Amino acid sequence: MDGNNGFGPIDIAISGMRAQKRHLDVISSNVANARTTDAGNGEPYRRLETVFKTQDDGVSGVSVDEIIKDMGDFQQIFDPGHALADEDGYVAMPNVNLPIEMMSLTIATRAYQANVAILKRYQQMVETTLELLR
Numbered sequence: 001m002d003g004n005n006g007f008g009p010i011d012i013a014i015s016g017m018r019a020q021k022r023h024l025d026v027i028s029s030n031v032a033n034a035r036t037t038d039a040g041n042g043e044p045y046r047r048l049e050t051v052f053k054t055q056d057d058g059v060s061g062v063s064v065d066e067i068i069k070d071m072g073d074f075q076q077i078f079d080p081g082h083a084l085a086d087e088d089g090y091v092a093m094p095n096v097n098l099p100i101e102m103m104s105l106t107i108a109t110r111a112y113q114a115n116v117a118i119l120k121r122y123q124q125m126v127e128t129t130l131e132l133l134r
Helices: 009-032 098-133
Strands: 048-054 062-069 075-078 090-093
Touching: 009 048, 009 062, 009 098
Parallel strands: none
Antiparallel strands: 048 062, 075 090
16 A cells, blocks of 8 residues: 555545545435426436545545436336326336335445544544554
């Protein structure tokens, strides 16, 4: 591991926390819009996905590369009384699957917690080192 790349354990853990925070924001948006039948562009809300990338070659941090729209098919539900129902009585609903979002939420939360644990252990290591130097 090259010590001159500027990425120590703290930088890597913090970058992971920032990336997972952004991922949690995207998941929250998906959950909040799971029933939005008109996102302002004449079609239902499209699920968003987070794409991660490393910040540098080798051992480094992580960041969010981009937020992309899931171009999968919209769900169709039968609701002939709905204002946006087609001639057959079907309404196009967002392509958000709540169980999938809940699993993603759990994974992102655990990844965030893992980075917090790294910071805590690093802090304990520094405190122990300072105690030994006294």
